[in-house]
Amino acid sequence: MGADNAALDLSGMQRAVRWYPPAYDIRVEAAPIPQIIDPDDAIVKVKLAGLCGSDLHIYRGHEDVDSELTCGHEIVGEVVALGPSFRADATGRPELYSTLRVGDKVVSPFTVSCGECHFCRIGFTCRCIHSCLFGIPTLPGGQAQYVRIPKAGGTLFRLDGLQSPSAGLSNLADSSLILLADILPTGVFAAMQASQHPKVASLLAGKPYPFGGGYVPGGSVSHGQAATALQPDDRTLTIGIVGLGPVGVCATVSLLDILAGLEASQGLVFQVVAIDPLESRRNKLQAVYDTIEPSWKGSGRFTVAAVEGGKKLVQEWTNGAGCNAVLEVVGNNSALTLAYDIVRPFGIISSVGVHQEPPLPFSGRDVYNKNVSFDFGRCPVRAMFPIALEILLKRQDVFGGVGTEASLIDRIVSLDQAVEMYKLFDKGQCGKILFDPWV
Amino acid sequence: MGADNAALDLSGMQRAVRWYPPAYDIRVEAAPIPQIIDPDDAIVKVKLAGLCGSDLHIYRGHEDVDSELTCGHEIVGEVVALGPSFRADATGRPELYSTLRVGDKVVSPFTVSCGECHFCRIGFTCRCIHSCLFGIPTLPGGQAQYVRIPKAGGTLFRLDGLQSPSAGLSNLADSSLILLADILPTGVFAAMQASQHPKVASLLAGKPYPFGGGYVPGGSVSHGQAATALQPDDRTLTIGIVGLGPVGVCATVSLLDILAGLEASQGLVFQVVAIDPLESRRNKLQAVYDTIEPSWKGSGRFTVAAVEGGKKLVQEWTNGAGCNAVLEVVGNNSALTLAYDIVRPFGIISSVGVHQEPPLPFSGRDVYNKNVSFDFGRCPVRAMFPIALEILLKRQDVFGGVGTEASLIDRIVSLDQAVEMYKLFDKGQCGKILFDPWV
Numbered sequence: 001m002g003a004d005n006a007a008l009d010l011s012g013m014q015r016a017v018r019w020y021p022p023a024y025d026i027r028v029e030a031a032p033i034p035q036i037i038d039p040d041d042a043i044v045k046v047k048l049a050g051l052c053g054s055d056l057h058i059y060r061g062h063e064d065v066d067s068e069l070t071c072g073h074e075i076v077g078e079v080v081a082l083g084p085s086f087r088a089d090a091t092g093r094p095e096l097y098s099t100l101r102v103g104d105k106v107v108s109p110f111t112v113s114c115g116e117c118h119f120c121r122i123g124f125t126c127r128c129i130h131s132c133l134f135g136i137p138t139l140p141g142g143q144a145q146y147v148r149i150p151k152a153g154g155t156l157f158r159l160d161g162l163q164s165p166s167a168g169l170s171n172l173a174d175s176s177l178i179l180l181a182d183i184l185p186t187g188v189f190a191a192m193q194a195s196q197h198p199k200v201a202s203l204l205a206g207k208p209y210p211f212g213g214g215y216v217p218g219g220s221v222s223h224g225q226a227a228t229a230l231q232p233d234d235r236t237l238t239i240g241i242v243g244l245g246p247v248g249v250c251a252t253v254s255l256l257d258i259l260a261g262l263e264a265s266q267g268l269v270f271q272v273v274a275i276d277p278l279e280s281r282r283n284k285l286q287a288v289y290d291t292i293e294p295s296w297k298g299s300g301r302f303t304v305a306a307v308e309g310g311k312k313l314v315q316e317w318t319n320g321a322g323c324n325a326v327l328e329v330v331g332n333n334s335a336l337t338l339a340y341d342i343v344r345p346f347g348i349i350s351s352v353g354v355h356q357e358p359p360l361p362f363s364g365r366d367v368y369n370k371n372v373s374f375d376f377g378r379c380p381v382r383a384m385f386p387i388a389l390e391i392l393l394k395r396q397d398v399f400g401g402v403g404t405e406a407s408l409i410d411r412i413v414s415l416d417q418a419v420e421m422y423k424l425f426d427k428g429q430c431g432k433i434l435f436d437p438w439v
Numbered sequence: 440m441g442a443d444n445a446a447l448d449l450s451g452m453q454r455a456v457r458w459y460p461p462a463y464d465i466r467v468e469a470a471p472i473p474q475i476i477d478p479d480d481a482i483v484k485v486k487l488a489g490l491c492g493s494d495l496h497i498y499r500g501h502e503d504v505d506s507e508l509t510c511g512h513e514i515v516g517e518v519v520a521l522g523p524s525f526r527a528d529a530t531g532r533p534e535l536y537s538t539l540r541v542g543d544k545v546v547s548p549f550t551v552s553c554g555e556c557h558f559c560r561i562g563f564t565c566r567c568i569h570s571c572l573f574g575i576p577t578l579p580g581g582q583a584q585y586v587r588i589p590k591a592g593g594t595l596f597r598l599d600g601l602q603s604p605s606a607g608l609s610n611l612a613d614s615s616l617i618l619l620a621d622i623l624p625t626g627v628f629a630a631m632q633a634s635q636h637p638k639v640a641s642l643l644a645g646k647p648y649p650f651g652g653g654y655v656p657g658g659s660v661s662h663g664q665a666a667t668a669l670q671p672d673d674r675t676l677t678i679g680i681v682g683l684g685p686v687g688v689c690a691t692v693s694l695l696d697i698l699a700g701l702e703a704s705q706g707l708v709f710q711v712v713a714i715d716p717l718e719s720r721r722n723k724l725q726a727v728y729d730t731i732e733p734s735w736k737g738s739g740r741f742t743v744a745a746v747e748g749g750k751k752l753v754q755e756w757t758n759g760a761g762c763n764a765v766l767e768v769v770g771n772n773s774a775l776t777l778a779y780d781i782v783r784p785f786g787i788i789s790s791v792g793v794h795q796e797p798p799l800p801f802s803g804r805d806v807y808n809k810n811v812s813f814d815f816g817r818c819p820v821r822a823m824f825p826i827a828l829e830i831l832l833k834r835q836d837v838f839g840g841v842g843t844e845a846s847l848i849d850r851i852v853s854l855d856q857a858v859e860m861y862k863l864f865d866k867g868q869c870g871k872i873l874f875d876p877w878v
């Protein structure tokens with residue numbers, strides 16, 4: 001089946017990566033091309049589909065799924081069919097219902113979002129009342145030649161015809177754009193949850209808590225006689241990153257971008273320690289860091305470390321106080337425990353790891369005694385797109401390549417290699433993989 | 440020993456409420472008057488000392504304390520002696536070192552804070568590196584005639600000679616001012632952690648997340664094509680309060696104050712449900728609410744409910760979505776579980792309850808799946824004083840009385856009644872008690 005003809009004939013079969021229960025059973029096989037079954041649907045011809053750490057939760061049988069499914073939730077592609085809701089006079093609905101056309105290039109977030117419920121309107125798009133993950137039994141995923149996108153006018157992000165600041169967009173490779181589907185927005189989200197939190201914002205603003213952090217009653221009231229004035233040391237922000245997989249790399253690059261901007265404009269000093277037990281992961285991040293042009297990583301200290309070394313460094317750098325914020329980008333309790341150990345009192349833990357059944361590894365006394373704040377959960381990718389896209393454009397030095405020492409994407413392969421790639425990826429023996437379903 | 444003479448003779452013995460291990464053993468007995476042992480110390484003659492829910496943790500033997508102590512951590516009084524650090528030329532130190540005088544009226548927060556370490560300077564005063572609770576074996580508490588205040592230039596808040604906006608201050612009764620020592624700032628803190636959180640701030644600002652919540656990279660970027668515009672419904676904020684003891688009442692009044700201000704200025708609608716299993720506590724809060732003048736409680740819905748009724752109400756009011764924020768003001772796992780049950784996805788739980796050894800009652804999946812945020816821990820009372828004082832002045836209708844149906848303070852008693860009062864208070868058979876050590 002050739003790529004050109006396939007785009008026109010949507011009635012037949014396609015090739016797809018399928019998972020069978022209970023675990024570790026990947027098959028590349030023929031599956032029906034998805035059809036429009038709801039007026040809000042679009043069918044997207046997949047140009048590239050990613051293999052992601054989150055796919056491994058299902059692969060390993062950790063998600064209690066008991067029927068087979070089509071894998072994948074990172075999708076960049078081209079619209080080949082649109083449901084009847086897409087029409088020029090579709091007013092009062094998300095913009096794409098009236099403007100999206102067959103042939104448009106799009107990225108899909110890893111979950112469906114309608115763009116019309118309260119959660120979507122307020123930007124919490126991953127908790128849309130119609131939310132659904134791609135790559136589950138009821139919603140076939142993107143590691144296939146075609147994929148059906150429900151609520152497509154709310155879910156999709158169109159890459160054609162964007163205004164500035166996205167002017168450079170047409171130069172971006174698909175292998176770069178696919179980072180928008182999940183891992184780059186998730187990295188940005190991890191970094192922003194930390195930088196926006198009032199306990200950190202006080203430092204960023206250089207105003208004692210609670211006056212630096214958003215709405216306060218009687219905002220004109222001052223800190224009173226409480227303390228001596230802020231000193232330069234108080235403007236030093238120490239951040240830890242726990243977990244340096246692809247999402248951890250995206251979180252680090254996003255964080256450096258945010259901090260370098262603040263350093264320049266607000267006289268802030270920062271120091272970042274990035275921790276992972278795996279040497280290959282540490283080396284990758286170091287190579288990425290070395291690639292970033294100096295003005296975009298600021299003048300703060302940056303060190304990549306293994307677990308014990310990282311802990312020690314935080315102690316040294318902060319005189320035992322700990323990190324102001326820790327980004328947890330792993331998804332297990334050892335990572336949450338490490339994050340707690342290295343965060344300072346009144347610090348914040350921004351956790352984007354996907355956590356499972358075990359209870360949180362903290363007692364009530366632990367969290368009370370440190371005045372810890374936590375932000376948990378899934379990235380609202382659709383709402384983070386505009387910001388993630390800015391960073392993607394700015395950081396093409398990092399996000400532009402494939403297969404280099406510093407690139408996030410390791411290789412682009414055929415669907416036929418899926419069985420092997422899942423195996424390698426599961427064992428941490430390769431970096432991020434993309435499937436091109438047409439080779 | 441008469442009040443007047445005692446202020447002059449600081450060498451002898453005083454009366455004090457003492458606790459003996461292992462539990463439930465309160466004795467009113469003679470104890471040495473504390474002396475200045477560090478240059479930064481002040482000795483305060485106690486005018487009133489509070490009995491607080493937190494005293495019960497020690498009373499019941501839950502804090503693993505194994506030697507006797509002088510109880511109490513809520514103190515309003517008058518300075519009777521100052522260490523040598525207090526001198527007109529004590530520059531570069533917190534203001535009070537150069538300005539505090541014998542005879543000045545002061546409130547002490549329930550913990551010591553130096554005003555000079557990083558944590559104090561940035562406003563996280565309860566995590567001062569010299570932090571110490573009053574009422575532990577090594578720092579005698581305030582249920583006595585005199586109390587020693589360490590790091591007094593950083594710890595104390597002087598009530599005399601304050602500038603506007605505190606003009607009405609001299610009219611306030613000591614029984615009102617003592618609320619500043621702990622429970623009112625803690626209530627304000629509970630409410631502010633919720634109102635300042637970026638996930639709530641987006642609603643307050645009327646801008647989709649993440650653009651309404653503090654620092655964002657590329658802040659000029661817009662929400663993109665993601666969703667339809669915000670609707671009036673999106674500006675309705677639903678808040679739950681779990682636990683209506685004295686701190687819960689303070690949290691509720693503070694929250695209403697914040698929300699009523701926002702309603703007026705920003706077109707926000709809010710609805711509040713306040714939950715406690717105890718009828719007496721519900722009745723007290725209802726009486727307090729009825730006392731507040733209409734312009735300071737806004738036009739939103741407000742309902743006091745028992746646990747099951749409260750849950751049902753949240754469901755009804757929010758079409759099953761849940762509360763945007765929940766204030767947890769109890770300090771046990773049943774309260775944290777209730778807070779989780781009624782919070783909506785992307786909601787925040789502001790927890791000021793003092794939690795103990797049991798593990799947090801949440802799995803990793805629970806917190807991931809709801810995108811919950813938590814703020815835990817102790818109130819930085821010293822940093823919250825200016826804001827709490829504003830609310831105290833404004834809400835004298837609530838915080839001004841003693842022994843009325845709507846007053847927070849139930850009665851003022853002699854130290855001699857301590858044994859009985861601890862018993863009654865422990866069983867929830869009386870409201871908030873103040874000790875006057877001079878009757």
Ligand SMILES: NC(=O)c1ccc[n+]([C@@H]2O[C@H](COP(=O)([O-])OP(=O)(O)OC[C@H]3O[C@@H](n4cnc5c(N)ncnc54)[C@H](O)[C@@H]3O)[C@@H](O)[C@H]2O)c1
Pocket residue numbers: 052053054182183186242243244245246247248275276277278281307329330331332334335338351352353354355377378379380
């Ligand atoms: N919140 C979201 O919306 C969202 C989106 C995408 C991915 N995720 C999740 O983010 C997490 C990271 O994704 P990824 O693709 O980078 O995963 P990955 O498995 O490739 O990387 C995780 C890294 O964490 C390291 N690690 C393990 N235990 C550690 C510890 N105790 N301390 C420090 N590092 C430790 C591992 O060595 C590994 O390098 C996963 O849980 C994934 O499911 C969440």
Ligand SMILES: NC(=O)c1ccc[n+]([C@@H]2O[C@H](COP(=O)([O-])OP(=O)(O)OC[C@H]3O[C@@H](n4cnc5c(N)ncnc54)[C@H](O)[C@@H]3O)[C@@H](O)[C@H]2O)c1
Pocket residue numbers: 491492493621622625681682683684685686687714715716717720746768769770771773774777790791792793794816817818819
């Ligand atoms: N964070 C701080 O700095 C700080 C400061 C002062 C007090 N505290 C703590 O705040 C908490 C409240 O203090 P208080 O003096 O009002 O205590 P309190 O014991 O008088 O009141 C607690 C209330 O919670 C209610 N309650 C119990 N379980 C409940 C549940 N599952 N759902 C709803 N309500 C429930 C009780 O009926 C009671 O009315 C305590 O834990 C106290 O130690 C913390």
Ligand SMILES: [Zn+2]
Pocket residue numbers: 113114115116117118119120121127128129130
């Ligand atoms: Zn939606």
Ligand SMILES: [Zn+2]
Pocket residue numbers: 552553554555556557558559560566567568569
């Ligand atoms: Zn201090």
